[in-house]
Amino acid sequence: MDTKKAFLRTKFFDRMCHWTMVACFFLVAMSGLSWFFPSLNWLGSVLGTPQTARVLHPFLGTVVFGLLVIMFFRFVHHNLPVRTDIIWFRNVIGVLMNRHGDNLRIGKYNAGQKILFWGIMSLISVLFMTGIVAWRAYFAAYFPIPVIRVALLAHSLAGLALILLVIGHIYMGLWVKGSITGMLTGYVSRAWAKQHHDRWYEEKIASSSETPSKPHS
């Protein structure tokens, strides 16, 4: 992409955080599903034998949590609710029906993406805390059995919710053409920015015209 004309949307560090997390999350989610749905036991094979999967799952989960903590601090200021989010909610049907042209005053992330952000962050926190309680060989022995039972149920519930959210996230990436390229290369076209994030686009235009200025990405 012609980077002079395109907008840098995601920096190299953030992209690496994202894709490293994707790799770890895939392995953790597959092994987790292999125990939640034992009929899909083969999913756990992504981590070797059932025993190695059991050993590696919590470590990889901790890596996912750590990367998400970093990403939380790097992305949170773009994901705070703003007044104009209400416009996106009112027009959500049109957004999903692929109607373009409405000026929805969308900043760097739309209200749906913000919900995803907070959903992922809260669910990974639940998964991390309940995962510690259930982590055999190291931590589980320090917790009473009734607490472990609650933790296992909450861990499964949060894991399911997170995987379903992530499926939605992946689908949105596949549906909105240009976004996966954006996450890989970091750059999105100006037209893409204008179409999907009009307010962010205007801010970028404004900051690039009045030089020098603070980057908004």
Add this chain to the structure above:
Amino acid sequence: MQSQDIIRRSATNGITPSPQARSHTEEVAKLIDVTLCTGCKGCQVACSEWNDLRDEVGENVGVYDNPADLTPETWTVIRFDEVEDESGKLEWLLRKEGCMHCADPGCLKACPSPGAIVQFANGIVDFQSDQCIGCGYCVAGCPFDVPRISKKDNRAYKCTLCADRVAVGQEPACVKTCPTGAISFGSKADMKQLAANRVEELKGRGHEGAGLYDPAGVGGTHVMYVLTHADKPQMYHRLPADPYISPIVRGWKEWLKPVGALGFVATLAGAFAHYVGVGPNTTEEIEHEEPVLPPSDETTSEERV
């Protein structure tokens, strides 16, 4: 016992049932008459000998329980409880603790590893240690706090009811060795009859609360007790009065699983239907204010797709 004797295995879908050819096999039971137990711990020694276990020699913690708890290498422990009744009379209550071999085993329900926990046609619940992944779900599933995870190999262990001995027509090692005859072994029906006779005898001697411990909440057990105070089993080292698989474990295994499966189907089908119905969300690369230089071929194709 052979694979044909396995009537239930962990983490196995109900639409693929285990072998049922021998499900007519008579259920066995171990009956422990606590009124005859002298706390000699001969059963503990016999268990270690037969099962070839070498637990570490521990320390005296001030009570007779030795070792102080069940461990991965101690599958049965005699519990000693000093209890005073209303009149202030001291009673020394002894109970041989170990796996109860539930008809509806919580460990088996919780286990996520296919075939790591099995139930044999005769009622014995056994851990197949080579299949164990060491997750500890069985610990959470058990209403009696019996399974123990080994620090050496991170696998779960518990009493096997000497499944290997029973398979060749012998009684468990603890039964064989008990010098007072406090432990009996046979068909579950016979053991219940034996217990009924003994309970009647105890009641005749003034033990009004005497009775059989064969809790219905877990479908009955294949290790049963004759208790002097069957009305208050908690007196015997917190033996639960009404054990059952925790509703949290049931909710996790019986409710959340189908709901989760439905969630997956709905999400994937919804996404697919949306794409097919609405079509891809593309961007027209036209800019009015400033004509964008044609980006490299790669990007063009990417963004037009």
